[in-house]
Amino acid sequence: MINFSTIRDVPLVELSNQAQSIGHTPLRPIRMLINEKVRTVYLKLECENPTGSIKDRTAYGLIQDLEDKHLLTASSKVIESTSGNLGVALALICKAKGYSFTAVIDPKNTRENIAKMEALDARIDLVQSPDKNGGYLLSRLARVQELLAQNQGYVWTNQYANAANPNVHYLSTGPEIYQQMNRKVDILFAPVSTGGTLAGISRYLREVNPSVTIVGVDAHGSVVFGTTPATRRLTGIGSSRRSDFITRDLYDYALHVKDEEAFAFCHALSMRTGLKLGGSSGCTLFACAQFLADHPEMNHIVCVCADGGENYKTTIFDQTWIQQLSVNYFEQQLQRALDIILE
Structure with missing residues (x-):
């Protein structure tokens, strides 16, 4: 590890x-x-x-899928909504491959995971408002969509629907x-x-x-x-x-x-x-x-x-x-x- x-x-x-x-x-x-x-x-x-969770496998599969589809370039900005572990895993793989990475997180993320993402040069984007179900996932996803609309350089790994x-x-x-x-x-x-x-x-x-x-x-x-x-x-x-x-x-x-x-x-x-x-x-x-x-x-x-x-x-x-x-x-x-x- x-x-x-x-x-x-x-x-x-x-x-x-x-x-x-x-x-x-x-x-x-x-x-x-x-x-x-x-x-x-x-x-x-x-x-x-390597980063301490099963999300290492998921992150590897998601990035490999985007590369196989030729959706990533040297200037791409990978983005994902994460409760913590996937963010750390994506931060590692993106840094190793030379992509920038933005993690859209919420207040339930642990201080330990945030520190790990920052150590791997991830950009942290924090949402504060709970969603209609009392969690933060829907709020994080809304923020991802907002950032995608603002910057064409963002590429969403979409752990929620990507078959990878x-x-x-x-x-x-x-x-x-x-x-x-x-x-x-x-x-x-x-x-x-x-x-x-x-x-x-x-x-x-x-x-x-x-x-x-x-x-x-x-x-x-x-x-x-x-x-x-x-x-x-x-x-x-x-x-x-x-x-x-x-x-x-x-x-x-x-x-x-x-x-x-x-x-x-x-x-x-x-x-x-x-x-x-x-x-x-x-x-x-x-x-x-x-x-x-x-x-x-x-x-x-x-x-x-x-x-x-x-x-x-x-x-x-x-x-x-x-x-x-x-x-x-x-x-x-x-x-x-x-x-x-x-x-």
Whole structure:
């Protein structure tokens, strides 16, 4: 993973090498005690990508697609709406390839991710007004359209509708998981935002194993699966709009997780194993534990863990920030998670 404290001193050739090293992330088994039975769950650790998240794959696919279509020139200004991780990933790849990059972000972006984007010379454009669903995505997208209209040099990667998003996970993430699991995947849990990760992995796994169970994991208050919108603190998961990529044949179940439930599992995993992961991974682990409690027959279990915990030192892993939540419910869920996750 890149050392962002020294990134400004890294030669462009080294940045290019980092961009080429995306993927081939490890699987790590953990044990969960569910209904007095120990279950082994395999975590696909996307935090091992160069900038620390699964969005490295997405960013690489999006930029490669624009280049293949001859839509980028040396003077192009790449632009994207981002909740954080994709912005960092695009900033790396654009800097390595010589393109300028503008990240349209909102107040929920972590200070850590903003600092990383700025270290990679990204231009930050901050929107302040929430959208009609209580999030910021629609506001960010409106700002992207405004900037595109103002400057013909901007080129939008459009992670929300560009088929290159799910395709890169169909071509890389899905096959990696299948091979690492020795071609035995009974069930996979994947967080959703744009839906590209779930759509690409699911399409691949269903081709090689039509009986695989796919569970989409979403944040409570997100509308990806058509549920009622509500405010949420989780970032990197969920959306204020339906996914352009997820169709009903690509998943078997959709589970929704509350902020406190996700953050409790992040803390418990860190306390039990020393592994710090982000909020979407906490969501995925909570959903996995809930589902397995009702499905003891499931084996060969995989959870896609989109990023690590280092981007959340001032949020998820900050006790003062946690106090802004429903503390009693968080403490209740933390104890439950500690009872489930074993060393």
